[in-house]
Amino acid sequence: MIGGPAGSTVASQLANSPKHPKVLLLEAGGLNSDHDLRVDGQRWLTFQNKNMNWGYKTAPQEHCNNREIDYSRGLGMGGSSAINFGVYSVGAQDDYEEWARVVGDDAYRWKNIQSRYKALETFHGDLPAGIDSKYASPRPENHGSSGPLHVGFASEWEQDLPPLLDVFEQAGFPLNPDHNSGNPLGMSVLINSSYKGVRSTAADFLKPQPENLKIITNAPVQRLVLDGKKAVGVESNGQKYYASKEIVMCAGSLEGPRILMHSGIGPAKQLEQFNIPVTLDVPAIGQGLRDHTFVPLVNTRVENSTYRRNFYGDEKAMATALDQWRKDGSGPWSKFACELGIGWFKLQNLTASDEFKALPEDEQRYLMQETVPHYEILTHFPIHWFIPGFAQEALNYSCLLVFLFNAQTRGEVILQSSDPSVPLKFDPKFLAHPFDRRAAIESLRDAFRIAKYDAYTKDNVLELAGPKSDSDEDLLEYWRQNISSSWHMTGTIKMGKKGDTDAAVDSDFRFIGIEGLRVADMSVVPVLANCHVQAVAYVTGATCAEKLIKEYSLDHLSAMI
Incomplete structure (x- = not known):
């Protein structure tokens, strides 16, 4: 094990x-026993600890401008749960119905899987004071109350999160009160694998x-x-x-x-x-x-629209916040980048495409199931920790991540030495399949419904990351040059x-x-x-x-x- x-x-x-x-x-x-490794707001940094990461890279990706892409895997107790970004999402009930169909075993049907999820978790569904329940109102019957894994919502949210969710709703992205109900479609507030400022891991x-x-x-x-x-x-x-x-x-x-x-x-x-x-x-x-991948859309924002620069731009403030967190798990390190917006959506342009129609019938049928999304958007990702030389004056920013789901490419891991200490060659073959390229284009184009929506753009100052235009060529080239792995390696x-x-x-x-x-x-x-x-x-x-x-x-x- x-x-x-x-x-x-x-x-x-x-x-x-x-x-x-x-x-x-x-x-x-x-x-991995140091309690400081559990700081909720620093979950985005733990993977940089070389003692906790296998440190893998992909082989040069032919369809992504021959880039070698980070392929982090957790090392030590907790495994990848000790270095991941704390997103606790279970997917679509139709994912599990498909699993049961593929292997011919009802143990994988949603009703059976959901009962195991409920046994695994202790769900904390309380919202911060003053937050409207329209943003999150999970039903108790969809969650557990006595499992070893503590999951739920952050106890304090950044000021611009609820208004941004409102903008999503205005732009035609409906709100979903619980993305872990078995139907993830819609814009939700993220359920985290953390509680009271402390991240949970498999340990x-x-x-x-x-x-x-x-x-x-x-x-x-x-x-x-x-x-x-x-x-x-x-x-x-x-x-x-x-x-x-x-x-x-x-x-x-x-x-x-x-x-x-x-x-x-x-x-x-x-x-x-x-x-x-x-x-x-x-x-x-x-x-x-198989894997999921993503690209960012980043814009600096007007003064006072966020307080990120006040915190991330002040080393003393971050050190003081860490002292506070060590006392009781509260403070800015249990607030900033601890509660995110997350949503899953379907793409009519994708299912109407020639690339979709060329897929095997079973795959088409699966992708058309009621609860199966075609892409994801995630907000409030702390992108400044991932871009070398990110300017301090740009710390007031908004970052949207756009995720590519249901990629049809099947990559491989290949032996490259008789020495068992030498890693295999990892070749996920990102964007190699025509459907994947079409899905990448259509997901990014659909995300423009929010990224270019007036109520969102009115607070933008400068675009830091985004495609040159919404043409197929420019959207695809943006993916090729900026694609990252979600570290969701599956199926080998x-x-x-x-x-x-x-x-x-x-x-x-x-x-x-x-x-x-x-x-x-x-x-x-x-x-x-x-x-x-x-x-x-x-x-x-x-x-x-x-x-x-x-x-x-x-x-x-x-x-x-």
């Missing part, structure tokens, strides 16, 4: 099941640590230990750890294929190229890589039905062809859900744990994992 959202959930739920089996969790990185699932759960950190797994075609253990730092029942690998879409390939499991041609003995030829390993050890040529695991997470091995993380998820996928990773782990607990009768019979 790895101590990210999926792995921590599997480990916690197995260890805390009624029969308390022995569970070993191996984590490649450290404990919270392991506190208090059960006596029957052993955690070993700084233990990267190099390969599986195999007895024929049975996985009996794992090798880390020259030491072997053996399992009495099963191994559950939760290493993610980039690391999981590496471990398998160096164990002789994967595309035979790649393994033979680096003289790795082939135990099982599985061409699907490393294929099917894909789940499917037995007999599916692109499937490597079955719907019970069993690796097909290797006994004693399951894979439970975003690498197996066959549908890239329309959300920021940390929540999907959690529920994937919970689903695997549920199946293991039932299979081994851990809820009522003695068993050991």
